[in-house]
Amino acid sequence: MTQRGILARRPAWSVAVLPVVAVAAGAFLSHWLQRPPSIGGAFELLDRDSRPFTDANLRGRPFAIYFGYTRCPDVCPTTLLHLADWRRRMGADGEKLQIVFVSVDPEIDTPASVGAYVDLFRASMIGLTGTPAQVAAIADAYRVVYAKVPQPSGGYNVDHSTAVFLVDSAGRYVDSISPLDNDEAALAKLRTLVAR
Amino acid sequence: MKSHSMIAMLALAFMATGIRNVPAAAPAQLRIEAPWARETAEGQRDGGGFMTIVNDGKSADQLVAASSPVSAEVQIHTVQMENGMMRMRELPEGIAIPAQGRVELKPRSLHIMFIKLQRPLRAGEKVPVTLKFRAGGEQTVMMEVRAMAASMMSPMPAPPAK
Ligand SMILES: [Cu+2]
Numbered sequence: 001m002t003q004r005g006i007l008a009r010r011p012a013w014s015v016a017v018l019p020v021v022a023v024a025a026g027a028f029l030s031h032w033l034q035r036p037p038s039i040g041g042a043f044e045l046l047d048r049d050s051r052p053f054t055d056a057n058l059r060g061r062p063f064a065i066y067f068g069y070t071r072c073p074d075v076c077p078t079t080l081l082h083l084a085d086w087r088r089r090m091g092a093d094g095e096k097l098q099i100v101f102v103s104v105d106p107e108i109d110t111p112a113s114v115g116a117y118v119d120l121f122r123a124s125m126i127g128l129t130g131t132p133a134q135v136a137a138i139a140d141a142y143r144v145v146y147a148k149v150p151q152p153s154g155g156y157n158v159d160h161s162t163a164v165f166l167v168d169s170a171g172r173y174v175d176s177i178s179p180l181d182n183d184e185a186a187l188a189k190l191r192t193l194v195a196r
Numbered sequence: 197m198k199s200h201s202m203i204a205m206l207a208l209a210f211m212a213t214g215i216r217n218v219p220a221a222a223p224a225q226l227r228i229e230a231p232w233a234r235e236t237a238e239g240q241r242d243g244g245g246f247m248t249i250v251n252d253g254k255s256a257d258q259l260v261a262a263s264s265p266v267s268a269e270v271q272i273h274t275v276q277m278e279n280g281m282m283r284m285r286e287l288p289e290g291i292a293i294p295a296q297g298r299v300e301l302k303p304r305s306l307h308i309m310f311i312k313l314q315r316p317l318r319a320g321e322k323v324p325v326t327l328k329f330r331a332g333g334e335q336t337v338m339m340e341v342r343a344m345a346a347s348m349m350s351p352m353p354a355p356p357a358k
Contacts (some may be wrong), residue, residue, distance in 0.1 A: 071243075073234075073284060074244065074275065074304045078303065081344070113237060113240050116240070120235060151285070153269075153286060153288060157284040161282075162281065162282050
């Protein structure tokens with residue numbers, strides 16, 4: 001009774017968010033319990049032509065992978081613009097680096113629209129999404145948290161984590177760049193990645 | 197007779213002045229500076245727009261709604277960065293514009309969102325957006341669409357101060 005009363009007084013969307021929060025908490029706990037934490041690994045998504053694209057397609061060169069959605073108003077564009085800028089500043093070493101953007105909003109972002117979106121950055125980038133199950137699987141592998149949050153006038157926005165994950169040419173997770181890292185810190189991590 | 201035409205002329209002169217100083221029938225106390233939007237890709241459903249709203253008046257106002265012929269809807273949003281999570285939220289009440297104040301709609305913060313674009317926003321074009329203020333009425337501005345690469349407004353280490 002009390003439980004139901006509490007839930008009833010909450011806005012409807014918070015009930016929708018609760019399971020996601022529970023899953024996120026579970027993911028965090030299992031992440032914390034695992035030593036060393038495993039981040040990354042195998043995935044299967046879809047490229048701009050809706051053909052399968054897997055981790056094997058990235059093997060042989062290091063990559064920086066970021067999760068977001070095309071409607072994301074600024075954190076996603078800013079992060080992708082920074083990645084393109086850092087890669088340019090790395091000179092010849094930067095040419096080895098692949099930049100990958102994965103949309104975690106597959107219900108609205110089609111594979112073709114994600115491909116067109118990364119083209120806006122005028123830098124070579126790989127834009128991917130997949131079925132909701134494929135996207136959930138790679139998000140889980142990278143410990144990426146995302147949640148659909150219903151909005152007052154209908155529709156939903158997607159809350160998502162903002163780290164960039166760095167993976168070496170053999171497919172091993174190396175490091176991550178957070179929005180709190182400045183240019184020098186981010187560049188140092190990227191140089192370490194490509195030097196491996 | 198003569199006084200009537202005099203009044204008419206005065207009225208016309210007054211209206212002409214009004215038209216020159218108050219574009220789009222908006223009250224003089226609200227000014228929109230540097231309205232711009234980010235270019236969008238083919239197939240991208242929504243897009244963001246930014247501007248600075250300046251209130252020269254002595255009373256507060258509120259941006260309550262917006263619309264544009266380029267999208268089915270225009271919503272008022274904000275962004276919060278919390279524990280490394282990006283959260284975008286609709287603001288159904290709109291945005292308060294304090295008396296003699298200015299409010300910046302900018303990346304990582306308040307913005308308007310074109311929902312369900314009819315077509316992509318192309319860099320270089322200008323798109324009309326009608327802003328509705330609680331007291332100040334409606335005002336239509338032309339938003340300049342900027343190329344993605346020209347749209348980086350804030351450096352990376354700049355989560356909004358709480
Ligand atoms: Cu928005």
